[in-house]
Amino acid sequence: MIFPSLDRVKAIAPGYDIVPVYMEILSDVRTPISVLKALKQVSSHTYLLESADNSNHWGRYSFLGYDP
Numbered sequence: 001m002i003f004p005s006l007d008r009v010k011a012i013a014p015g016y017d018i019v020p021v022y023m024e025i026l027s028d029v030r031t032p033i034s035v036l037k038a039l040k041q042v043s044s045h046t047y048l049l050e051s052a053d054n055s056n057h058w059g060r061y062s063f064l065g066y067d068p
């Protein structure tokens with residue numbers, strides 16, 4: 001599911017230059033790297049941010065985007 005909804009984006013967009021939109025993807029379906037490769041088909045300006053805890057272990061979340 002994509003957040004916020006299209007109706008919500010249309011409602012708040014007039015007050016902002018940019019409205020962030022996101023989608024949750026279960027990690028058992030696709031890996032962060034496979035999603036990053038798919039985003040590279042859309043834009044050459046992509047990024048991947050990985051969360052980590054204080055002991056330098058991988059965290060729970062990955063954040064991907066393009067054309068920031």
